[in-house]
Amino acid sequence: MKALSHPNLISIRDLSAQEIELVFFTADHFKEVINRPIKKVPSLRDTTIANLFFESSTRTRLSFELAEKRLSADVVNFSASGSSVSKGETLIDTVRNILAMKVDMVVMRHPDAGACQFLTRHIDCPIVNAGDGAHEHPTQALLDAFSIREKMGSVQGKRVAIFGDILHSRVALSNIFCLKALGAEVMLCGPATLMPRGIEELGVGVTNKVREALEWCDVANVLRIQLERQQTRYFPSLREYTREFGINRKVLDEIKKEIVIMHPGPINRGVELSSDVADSGRSIILQQVENGVAIRMAVLYLLATRPQLIE
Amino acid sequence: MSTESRVIVQPTHLTLILQRLSEELLERHPGFHNTVLIGLQPRGVFFLNRLTTVLQARISGLSGEMAVVGDASDAGLNGDAHVNMPAQGALDVTFYRDDFRHRTEPLSAHATQLPFSLEGKKVVLVDDVLFTGRTIRAGLDALLDFGRPNRVELMVLVSRRFRQEFPIHPDYYGIEVNTHDDERVRVCWDEPDGAQITLIKSNG
Numbered sequence: 138m139k140a141l142s143h144p145n146l147i148s149i150r151d152l153s154a155q156e157i158e159l160v161f162f163t164a165d166h167f168k169e170v171i172n173r174p175i176k177k178v179p180s181l182r183d184t185t186i187a188n189l190f191f192e193s194s195t196r197t198r199l200s201f202e203l204a205e206k207r208l209s210a211d212v213v214n215f216s217a218s219g220s221s222v223s224k225g226e227t228l229i230d231t232v233r234n235i236l237a238m239k240v241d242m243v244v245m246r247h248p249d250a251g252a253c254q255f256l257t258r259h260i261d262c263p264i265v266n267a268g269d270g271a272h273e274h275p276t277q278a279l280l281d282a283f284s285i286r287e288k289m290g291s292v293q294g295k296r297v298a299i300f301g302d303i304l305h306s307r308v309a310l311s312n313i314f315c316l317k318a319l320g321a322e323v324m325l326c327g328p329a330t331l332m333p334r335g336i337e338e339l340g341v342g343v344t345n346k347v348r349e350a351l352e353w354c355d356v357a358n359v360l361r362i363q364l365e366r367q368q369t370r371y372f373p374s375l376r377e378y379t380r381e382f383g384i385n386r387k388v389l390d391e392i393k394k395e396i397v398i399m400h401p402g403p404i405n406r407g408v409e410l411s412s413d414v415a416d417s418g419r420s421i422i423l424q425q426v427e428n429g430v431a432i433r434m435a436v437l438y439l440l441a442t443r444p445q446l447i448e
Numbered sequence: 449m450s451t452e453s454r455v456i457v458q459p460t461h462l463t464l465i466l467q468r469l470s471e472e473l474l475e476r477h478p479g480f481h482n483t484v485l486i487g488l489q490p491r492g493v494f495f496l497n498r499l500t501t502v503l504q505a506r507i508s509g510l511s512g513e514m515a516v517v518g519d520a521s522d523a524g525l526n527g528d529a530h531v532n533m534p535a536q537g538a539l540d541v542t543f544y545r546d547d548f549r550h551r552t553e554p555l556s557a558h559a560t561q562l563p564f565s566l567e568g569k570k571v572v573l574v575d576d577v578l579f580t581g582r583t584i585r586a587g588l589d590a591l592l593d594f595g596r597p598n599r600v601e602l603m604v605l606v607s608r609r610f611r612q613e614f615p616i617h618p619d620y621y622g623i624e625v626n627t628h629d630d631e632r633v634r635v636c637w638d639e640p641d642g643a644q645i646t647l648i649k650s651n652g
Contacts, residue, residue: 139555139556162556162557163556163557166540166542166543166557166558166559166560169559169560170543173593173594174594174595175593175594177593178543178544178590178593179543179544179589180543180544180548208543438543442548
């Protein structure tokens with residue numbers, strides 16, 4: 138396995154287990170590159186990449202931009218606020234106009250699920266999904282699995298519990314697909330109101346007891362409560378959520394084993410995760426951020442250099 | 449498409465070549481004081497590993513000779529008796545190549561290991577076969593991202609003539625061969641009776 142079979146990365150399901158391994162293997166080398174005194178390589182110096190962010194983002198956007206710059210690509214940034222989108226331009230028109238300026242690849246975040254998939258039918262260049270609504274966030278899942286592999290040696294056979302707002306989380310869905318493809322066991326834990334109906338069909342365990350999930354797992358991936366996506370109230374109050382589902386030092390001390398703590402950010406400190414746990418030695422939250430740049434370099438590199446691109 | 453292959457350097461001959469290249473290195477890098485040897489991944493590293501074994505044996509022999517001479521201060525090379533093994537590294541040039549879009553098979557990367565600073569060093573880049581010079585061009589770019597060496601030299605085992613696309617020529621080479629574009633030169637390090645060099649010709 139030396140090349141990706143799909144021209145885009147929209148969903149983790151575009152990738153086979155071997156292709157995920159190829160991304161990891163390539164990211165290993167890029168991780169070495171970004172730890173050099175000169176942190177860049179000239180691979181994509183002939184490629185222009187547009188970052189289209191129709192929804193706000195700090196980490197993902199910076200991470201993609203750094204990844205692009207460290208591959209020597211030319212980068213243009215676009216954010217929906219202050220653009221012609223507010224004047225009523227459609228998505229296809231916006232993207233076609235940007236591509237007319239000779240852009241070779243698109244990285245897109247959009248508040249609507251399926252926006253990237255929709256775009257692939259209308260434009261002819263590689264698209265990387267940087268998060269589409271509550272659907273998927275494939276590079277986040279890749280960097281999460283890569284961080285587990287780095288911390289624990291492999292992903293195969295590991296037990297990963299995902300805590301929190303599963304219903305609104307694109308990270309949860311991509312993580313389930315990625316971890317299952319790599320042979321890990323997955324359990325979801327959250328309030329019943331934030332658990333999508335029928336999610337067990339994906340071959341994952343479901344519980345609403347934090348203690349049970351923690352005792353079962355090797356890795357706890359704690360998600361943020363996405364208040365901005367919640368139009369109705371799914372639980373009585375944040376305080377009550379924290380009391381029932383928040384992960385803190387006391388809960389972790391009660392179970393007799395060391396669990397690796399992950400969080401895709403941004404953290405609501407003191408809501409889903411207490412500060413003493415987030416900043417402790419068992420948290421790999423900042424390693425996830427570092428690995429994010431290497432993973433995104435690998436994805437962009439592999440998509441831009443697919444041999445099928447030869448004229 | 450059928451291929452025919454012909455051994456152009458026998459194992460015994462290759463051993464002699466490795467010995468000669470070690471001698472040339474010793475001669476031009478007195479004491480190896482500031483010298484590092486860097487193999488290009490992947491096959492230059494196989495060559496460098498073999499060369500290192502020969503060089504190591506030669507250097508142990510050298511310290512033996514000096515012990516016989518007695519006073520180490522006026523023996524040896526250029527008045528300095530002490531010969532250290534030069535440090536070795538491995539450099540991967542995949543991300544520096546200019547031809548990945550022209551290939552049908554994608555390239556896969558290998559590890560870069562340069563556990564030393566290149567600042568002010570004399571670097572000998574080591575690769576097995578020099579053909580168009582594009583790998584070495586990429587190697588020079590990759591190398592300069594790690595610091596500013598004082599001097600860079602090139603050692604190849606096989607120098608293929610007539611197809612050099614860049615003004616790049618080896619400072620040390622094992623053999624020169626005249627080849628056509630449809631031929632390949634392969635150095636096989638794990639043959640049963642020792643390493644050998646094979647010329648492979650595609651017919652049709």
